[in-house]
Amino acid sequence: MDKRKKYQSVLISVIAVALIIGIAGLQKGKEESQPVSSAERIIKFTVLFLVLAGAASYWIIPKTKIAKSMKMTETVFTATSVTGIICGIAGLGAAVLWPQKIIELHLFEFLFIPFFLMYAYWGLIMKIQRTDEISDILDEKQIANIKEAAAMTFAGVMGLFLIFFFISTSNGLKLQGSFWFLFYFFSSLLIFSAATLYYFKRD
Amino acid sequence: MKLGNHLRRCRFDKGEMTQQELASEIGVTRQTIHSIEKGKFIPSTLLSLRLSRFFGRPVEEIFYIIDENRKERGR
Numbered sequence: 001m002d003k004r005k006k007y008q009s010v011l012i013s014v015i016a017v018a019l020i021i022g023i024a025g026l027q028k029g030k031e032e033s034q035p036v037s038s039a040e041r042i043i044k045f046t047v048l049f050l051v052l053a054g055a056a057s058y059w060i061i062p063k064t065k066i067a068k069s070m071k072m073t074e075t076v077f078t079a080t081s082v083t084g085i086i087c088g089i090a091g092l093g094a095a096v097l098w099p100q101k102i103i104e105l106h107l108f109e110f111l112f113i114p115f116f117l118m119y120a121y122w123g124l125i126m127k128i129q130r131t132d133e134i135s136d137i138l139d140e141k142q143i144a145n146i147k148e149a150a151a152m153t154f155a156g157v158m159g160l161f162l163i164f165f166f167i168s169t170s171n172g173l174k175l176q177g178s179f180w181f182l183f184y185f186f187s188s189l190l191i192f193s194a195a196t197l198y199y200f201k202r203d
Numbered sequence: 204m205k206l207g208n209h210l211r212r213c214r215f216d217k218g219e220m221t222q223q224e225l226a227s228e229i230g231v232t233r234q235t236i237h238s239i240e241k242g243k244f245i246p247s248t249l250l251s252l253r254l255s256r257f258f259g260r261p262v263e264e265i266f267y268i269i270d271e272n273r274k275e276r277g278r
Contacts, residue, residue: 074232139231
């Protein structure tokens with residue numbers, strides 16, 4: 001299986017999972033005695049719509065005239081990092097303020113969607129340029145910066161988790177599993193995006 | 204040892220090109236050209252050769268080694 005087919009398989013899998021979760025969520029809402037709140041319904045439909053719109057554009061846009069104007073620029077690269085930082089801060093804030101609500105209302109997926117769409121845009125550019133290699137749309141400094149940021153993220157998240165673990169155990173705090181997951185997810189996103197932007201712009 | 208370069212001079216010798224213009228010609232970002240000029244980023248052999256071909260000069264005329272122990276330049 002060549003790389004393009006692999007990416008398409010991954011994308012189809014993501015869409016399928018999103019659809020299953022969406023349909024299952026709607027079904028669950030119907031079955032439960034408590035009705036699904038309007039806020040949850042709006043968030044679910046928005047997430048589902050954005051995922052499907054992103055997937056549809058992946059196949060439709062390369063066949064249109066817009067495709068010619070779509071390029072991987074410095075602005076897109078920077079915008080992706082800035083989006084990641086905003087999503088990371090928003091996600092961490094929401095996880096701390098409403099740890100239960102963020103899962104129940106699917107706010108977690110909603111806050112991650114902008115970053116997902118930015119990466120979908122990268123994928124779209126790769127499809128338009130008919131390439132399987134990320135090195136064909138990014139230059140060597142950008143790839144080096146992403147690698148540095150990945151190493152920084154690994155170390156940063158480990159450090160943050162250790163600090164948080166000691167604080168929570170020493171104070172006898174009983175944090176829910178969902179909080180740990182959200183904390184890991186959004187702190188990784190925040191550190192990775194901030195580090196990528198820092199390394200890219202440092203000089 | 205560090206890598207020094209005359210990229211800035213080469214740009215000005217070639218019609219006072221901007222970093223953005225050079226970046227577009229070579230197929231990298233302006234930030235990459237800026238970082239190479241500042242000595243913060245060491246380009247790969249491939250990128251060095253592309254720059255060399257673009258300016259029509261040998262790589263050694265664009266890049267040189269700064270030997271800090273000897274306090275002298277490698278060219």
